[in-house]
Amino acid sequence: LYQVHYRELFDLWDSDDVPVPRKELLQKVKGVDALVCVLTEKIDAELLDAAGPNLKVLSTMSVGFDHLSLEELKKRGIRVGYTPDVLTDSVAELTVALLLTTSRRLIEATHEAKTGGWGTWRTLWLCGYELANSTVGILGLGRIGVAIAERLKPFKVKKFIYTDVAPRPELASLIDAEYVSMDELASQSDFLTVCCALTPETKDICNKDLFSKMKNTSIFINTSRGGVVDQEDLYEALSSGQIAGAGLDVTVPEPLPTSHPLFTLNNCVILPHIASASYSTRNAMSALAANNLLLGLKGQPMIKELKL
Numbered sequence: 001l002y003q004v005h006y007r008e009l010f011d012l013w014d015s016d017d018v019p020v021p022r023k024e025l026l027q028k029v030k031g032v033d034a035l036v037c038v039l040t041e042k043i044d045a046e047l048l049d050a051a052g053p054n055l056k057v058l059s060t061m062s063v064g065f066d067h068l069s070l071e072e073l074k075k076r077g078i079r080v081g082y083t084p085d086v087l088t089d090s091v092a093e094l095t096v097a098l099l100l101t102t103s104r105r106l107i108e109a110t111h112e113a114k115t116g117g118w119g120t121w122r123t124l125w126l127c128g129y130e131l132a133n134s135t136v137g138i139l140g141l142g143r144i145g146v147a148i149a150e151r152l153k154p155f156k157v158k159k160f161i162y163t164d165v166a167p168r169p170e171l172a173s174l175i176d177a178e179y180v181s182m183d184e185l186a187s188q189s190d191f192l193t194v195c196c197a198l199t200p201e202t203k204d205i206c207n208k209d210l211f212s213k214m215k216n217t218s219i220f221i222n223t224s225r226g227g228v229v230d231q232e233d234l235y236e237a238l239s240s241g242q243i244a245g246a247g248l249d250v251t252v253p254e255p256l257p258t259s260h261p262l263f264t265l266n267n268c269v270i271l272p273h274i275a276s277a278s279y280s281t282r283n284a285m286s287a288l289a290a291n292n293l294l295l296g297l298k299g300q301p302m303i304k305e306l307k308l
């Protein structure tokens with residue numbers, strides 16, 4: 001890896017608090033040879049036109065690429081780097097934390113303890129659902145789904161099942177997971193965790209059709225992209241007791257407005273898209289993004305390049 005001196009090499013947007021305003025980005029991008037972006041930036045025809053023909057390399061500091069118009073990038077012959085793998089551990093850890101927080105009702109529990117709701121030890125108070133002897137379903141089996149399952153296994157999960165566009169025997173064998181239909185995934189999972197990319201095919205696939213087939217004791221977890229979930233249907237499923245709880249690290253939009261109905265539900269835990277937010281992983285992601293970009297500019301293979 002190159003040791004990258006960002007401040008010398010890059011024209012930086014240097015604010016932690018706000019994404020670069022679109023107008024400013026459209027101006028600043030004019031004439032650049034290469035661009036590093038994060039997932040708050042839409043890289044579409046408008047932006048690529050504003051950049052102009054010098055732009056040869058795009059490097060996103062993310063594993064997800066639903067913010068990129070791949071067709072427009074391909075049309076212009078722009079190479080694209082991204083940052084898979086380096087964030088897998090961090091995302092898997094956070095997913096397990098969110099799952100347990102949701103299933104064991106930790107946010108409600110700390111709230112009760114702090115605000116006087118803790119009257120006495122009570123038999124069924126704040127009861128939740130445990131992983132031991134459970135069936136865990138993975139919607140979209142990739143590197144991250146495998147890493148989540150590896151971490152859940154020591155909790156004595158009974159069975160892992162998954163669905164995807166096609167079976168993935170090599171990945172599945174690592175965790176002894178059985179390939180099932182979407183309907184079976186919904187009806188059998190005690191914990192259903194979404195690990196697929198957001199594409200036109202996966203948009204809103206977690207909708208009332210899926211929730212209505214889930215058990216009313218089941219927990220739904222999403223650390224992929226908010227767009228795979230129909231949030232109105234999820235609200236309905238949670239508020240009616242169709243499912244037991246949901247833990248979301250991703251929403252539509254982001255940030256989710258504080259007035260959003262999902263925030264009124266005790267059985268919904270919402271995090272502000274922090275799955276990869278460990279110091280070591282964010283450092284690795286930024287180093288990888290910078291190195292992808294520099295290699296691309298030199299006409300060499302990137303470390304992690306998207307096939308367009």
Ligand code: GLV
Pocket residue numbers: 039061062063064065087276
């Ligand atoms: C985070 O959501 C990423 O895509 O890296």
Ligand code: GLV
Pocket residue numbers: none
């Ligand atoms: C719980 O603390 C118990 O003693 O069962």
